[in-house]
Amino acid sequence: MPLLSWFNRDADLTRAARTPYRLLEPVASLSHGDPDSPNMLIEGDNLDALKALLPYYAGQVKCIFIDPPYNTRSAFEHYDDNLEHSQWLSMMYPRLELLRELLSEDGSIWVTLDDNEAHYFKVISDEIFGRKNLLGNIIWQHSVQGKNDAKKISLHHNHLFLYRKSEAFELKKLPRTNDHNVNYRNQDNDPRGPWRPGDVRSPNFRENLRYNIETPSGKTIEAPAKGWRWSKELFLEKVASREIVFLDDDTRVLRKIYLSDQEGRVAESIWFGNEVGTTREASGELASALPGVEIFATPKPERLIQRVLEAATQFGDLVLDSFLGSGTTSAVAHKMGRRWIGIEMGEHARTHCQPRLVKVVEGEQGGISEAVGWNGGGGFRFYKLGVPVFDENGHIREGIRFEHLAAHVWFAETGTARSTRTKKEAFLGEHGGIGYYLLFNGILGDDSKSGGNLLTRRVLRSLPKFDGPKVIYGEACTLPEEQLRELDITFRQTPYDIKAR
Known part of the structure; x- marks a missing residue:
């Protein structure tokens, strides 16, 4: 392109x-x-x-x-x-x-x-x-x-x-007004009401739609170059219902487009x-x-x-x-x-x-x-x-609240939006079979250095349960890599592992 x-x-x-x-x-x-x-x-x-x-x-x-x-x-x-x-x-x-x-x-x-x-x-x-x-x-x-003063x-x-x-x-269809219906008439007293003429030819070539038509008077009308709009069976059904009519001594074909079938425009x-x-x-x-x-x-x-x-x-x-x-x-x-x-x-x-x-x-x-x-x-x-949520060095600015960072973590991981009305808790939710967690600003009620912002064994036991792989964001992690793999946990350190999309 x-x-x-x-x-x-x-x-x-x-x-x-x-x-x-x-x-x-x-x-x-x-x-x-x-x-x-x-x-x-x-x-x-x-x-x-x-x-x-x-x-x-x-x-x-x-x-x-x-x-x-x-x-x-x-x-x-x-x-x-x-x-x-x-x-x-x-x-x-x-x-x-x-x-x-x-x-x-x-x-x-x-x-x-x-x-x-x-x-x-x-x-x-x-x-x-x-x-x-x-x-x-x-x-x-x-x-x-x-504009008579226009130079061009x-x-x-x-x-x-x-x-x-x-x-x-x-x-979506737009509303219809009387101006859009002026071409619909009912000159033949069709019980289905006003109609306007429409084309019976197919807009695209289809070999299976090329067949000759025999009119009620016994005349034959050959297929147009690209064929008819419908199969032969459906064509004949529309003739029987008077949706398709023959004019000019059975030499011309048209279909009726009924006003009653038009839902908007x-x-x-x-x-x-x-x-x-x-x-x-x-x-x-x-x-x-x-x-x-x-x-x-x-x-x-x-x-x-x-x-x-x-x-x-x-x-x-x-x-x-x-x-x-x-x-x-x-x-x-x-x-x-x-x-x-x-x-x-x-x-x-x-x-x-x-x-x-x-x-x-x-x-x-x-x-x-x-x-x-x-x-x-x-x-x-x-x-x-x-x-900005992050300063020029990529660190989280002082004063950023949990819900602000949670929205950015969720979007960075999933590419989807997080509602401003979502419940404020460490478990952010599940997406694609993975559970996401954020430990930040003492979300677990513990602001101490060894408390709620760090992933420890005690903190892990207190987290809302999720049966599946987990991604947990926190300031640091005291669990060994072997245990993280065993528990199917991916730990990401804030702010360094928060990736902007």
Whole structure:
């Protein structure tokens, strides 16, 4: 597969791995609503924030929507969007790697861009997500008003790339409206109701589907070049049920596609502004939600995000936006009953996202609120990035709590996330037939030098039992190697044996 080369590419390939694991520190004064809400609004650089989320959310995010800087060579007030191509690629590549790790196997990522970087993005995303996992490049009509001052072509679209994590992802049908049913009629009073004509030819050549058909009047219709869509037996059944009919004096064949059989509609590759909103509509939504606050230059309308979440998620799924901007993705996810994580750097998390999401929790009626019946509720927790878990020498920083290190050990060993609500005990759990333990910060109630952080015979007897091979992390081990082998125990010393993924 062709690869894209740029300045600093080699360093960028390992940047995600070299990014330190940081703590996420709650800010109670900026949190709002239900104190037990799973929703997270994170302030800080999204590369650091994504790495901080991995031990807790790896493989759990159902849908990612991001609207990264477009690299338009114009200085927006809220973002320095004037980046060279190589700098833009250096920014995006490690973040896409981390986003992929956070996606569930049946998850998807949706990315909006314009022509400045869209095609470069596709090449690096083919590399990271796999070329076969590109499901489409959707064209979104972001404006309808012509630009008479345009020096080239008046542009009215953005790209919306859709990649899946794996074949486990299923694109959901979108709701139908009357506009989608205009071609269905019932001119022959078919008891099954309105229908539209469909093709009877096979889209791919199949020799066993090549057979001649005898019509009710005795005429013969020869097989098309690639054959029919069905076996001869099934074809004749559809003729008998009137699903297949002959026209033009029995010289033409068509099948009926019934409106009653249509459950929703497949998402199409062009999304028009009158259906999903425009940038102007989005600006109006923000002006209403954040009066007096300077809004971003290219916001996304709530209806656009609504369509993405309709196609990619269901109630209760986890949605992530690591370029949250003015908070639209989290606002729409909240109104649609999805869990969400939003990341925004600098003051914008406090000046734009937080106040907007407070209003959503309190039941604001802008955007899609009326369409989805939103009346308020729920809440979110506000977080800022804290110190790295490990210092520059690889040692565990003073003040790191057991649950922080447990999450990192579990993720390093299993590649899966550890719930923040998991019971606090030395036995971390079983994965792949192996039991994992962590002795740290006196988890066994003994802080003495010879106590709970060291693997001794006494400590081993006190550990929760697990029938199978075990991996035990601790500061030191007094058991001889022969006994460890006999007991099928692998001892790893903290912090030296904790490997970052």
